[in-house]
Amino acid sequence: MDTSKYKAIYLQEAKAHLSGIESGLLALERDPSGKETLDTLFRHYHSIKGMSASMGYTPIMRLAHAEEDLLDRLRKGSLALSGALISALLRCLDLKRDLVGKVESGEPLDASIDPFLEELASASRPGQATAASPSASLPGIAPGPQAGLRLSSIMRVEGRVFDELLATVGDLFMVLSSFRALTHDSRSVEFKDGVHLLGKTIGTLHGSILSARMLPIEDLAAGLPRIVRDLATGSGKEVSLYTEGMDISLDRAILEGLSSPLVHIIRNAIDHGIETGSERIASGKLSMGSIRVRAHARKDRAVIEVSDDGRGIQREALRRKAADRGIPLEKTASMPEKELLKLVCLPGLSTAEEVSETSGRGVGMDVVKDAIEGLGGTLEIESEEGKGTKVVLELPRTTLITKALIVGTGLERFLVPISKIEKVVETSTEEIADGTFGYEGARLPVVPLASIFGLPEKNGGTTTLVLVDGGLALGQGGLSRLAALKVDSFGAEIDAYVKPLLPPISRLWGASGMTMMVDGTPVFLLDVQQIISRAVEGA
Amino acid sequence: MRGDKLVIDLDCGRYALDTRAVAGVVEKERLPFLPGGKGFASGIISFRNEPVTIIDLPSALGDLGAGAPSVHKIIVLREKGRVLGVDIGGSEISFLWDEDIEGKVSGEKGLYTSGRIHAGSRPIDIINWPALYDETLRMLSAEDHAPKESLDSR
Secondary structure, eight states: OOGGGHHHHHHHHHHHHHHHHHHHHHHHHHHHHHOOHHHHHHHHHHHHHHHHHHHHHHHHHHHHHHHHHHHHHHHHHHHOHHHHHHHHHHHHHHHHHHHHHHHTTTTOOOOOOOHHHHHHHHTTTTTTTOOOOOGSTOOOOOOOOSSOOOOSSSOOOOHHHHHHHHHHHHHHHHHHHHHHHHHHTTHHHHHHHHHHHHHHHHHHHHHHHHHHHHHEEHHHHHHHHHHHHHHHHHHTOEEEEEEEEEEEEEEEHHHHHHHHHHHHHHHHHIIIIIHHHHHHHHHSSSEEEEEEEEEEEEEEEEEEEEEEOOOOOOOHHHHHHHHHHOHHHHHHHHHHHHHHHGGSSSSOOOOOOOOOSOOOOOOOOHHHHHHHHEEEEEEEEEEEEETEEEEEEEEESSEEEEEEEEEETTTTTEEEEEGEEEEEEETGGGGGSEEEEEETTTTEEEHHHHHHOOHHHHOOOOOEEEEEEGGGGGGGOOOOOOEEEEEEEEEEEOOOOOOOOTTTSSSOTTEEEEETTTTTEEEEEHHHHHHHHHHHHOO | OOOOOEEETTTTTTEEEEEEEEEEEEEEEEEETTOOOOOTTEEEETTTTTEEEEEEHHHHTTTTOOOOSSEEEEEEEETTTEEEEEEEETOOOEOOOOHHHTTTTOOOOOSSSEEEESSSSSSSEEEEEEHHHHHHHHHHHHHHHHHOGGGGGG
């Protein structure tokens, strides 16, 4: 197992524990009866031992193990605390600090720790003289009283500091965009070079901040096997979990926001999707059900699919439940498959016949959908009766900064995420007279942004079409996913600092975020999929 | 209902807002478009680099005959994390101090009003702006209030 990527976390945690040990030993020396201090020290040593064992830092692990034993004896009263013992523990602390320093600098941990272990053993024997300080016997190790105060090279930083840094970079991007616009009309080579350099510098700064915030999905998924095991055991089922693509990194804030929805989807799958062993055998399946969590990248977004091989969503049950909530049967009968399945995301609607401790009350999938959309993502459901259900989550990999194209309709400006754009074309009005646009052998539906929003439409000989990915509502893939968003004009591509929509516009139709342009005008980032879905649905 | 009040003279009546909630007053010639905007939600502006949703106050108070104003005087209200901009068009504003309304406030409530001040020639209704905020939030809920536009209505 490659543990190198966890080294920074190890160093940060180890140093915190070492500081705790130092203050604990000094407190214990002042008050040997401090039971709480002993307990705290024990936890520090235990943590260091476990972390070092996981990382393969055996000398540190062995040392912490020996110290933990001594602390345990002190806690149980089978060993009396002495000044010699405290001194030996402090020398071992210095040694551990040096060893951790070697970990940090990438040096091998080839020093013998046996003399220190002997000193600990000697100090814990009543009436025995303390062995001489062993530091001199170890090459490359110079434990002992610290020559001076040292600060850790790894800093603990609150997440909000990174949020603020990223917001500041977002503002810088907006300033850069206006400078870039100015360079188009400028003949000054120095100005153009300066703006180019500014762009590179801001880009580097942005990249550094983003990389500091990125975490692999693996960090979140590490807890899934236990959750699946506990839920499966609780429901008397056998379920295996398979994961794939967990090395894809997402911004920490997005991963945090993904946590509850992911667990809820898995709970649903185990409680209501996967059948009992006997049911599965009766329907010709293996008695053990399976859940697969698969992640992959799609442009600048991450797609996470959670699928099970259970009974799937029962359409008739779904229609009945929807009818109970006032959606007429004739409406659900003619609904496209994707829209019908999405009804499970309506508040209070669940097709589950049984209510478990954790799901089946119709509380959850609406919250899951809201949570995913709140992260700037989308949720789609695919399901085949008798074969299983797949929930597809598409999420931005980073927050806040989004590459977007400025488009204009009448006096209004909007942003279209670059990740959703296939191509921008200028065409004649006659070319789209039948409401479709021919592109690479397919007829794409034309969606006029102006009429969608009730804005006045420009009439002219030519028109601008932004060919966008309209999402699954348009088909099962390939070109059929595309639609042509008709706008009056398009402008520059910008790195937009997109702010989330907060109440009272948190559930605004047709927009997924907004940005403040340099002139202070708020401009909305279009929710392309929502706009196209609604337009096509109503056609 | 005590405290200094900012008084708005609309064509349809006089209304008051608690000055403690007033974060600022700005004037705009034009309001940027609010996608999915419904009812009296009329636009969005940037105030101190933060977005502020705007409502048309005469419309909210039932004066549907009032035409689109040529100027937008917006009172930005902020309290307990809620921010709302109230567009009063070109209407005049004035102040009424706490000591001047002592003993002149009654409890008549309306849909978006929480009391009435009996001072001067015409009564002044105190606007319950949190109720306006809640209604704006409800109106702008995406699921229920998406535009009904479709491809075949082009």
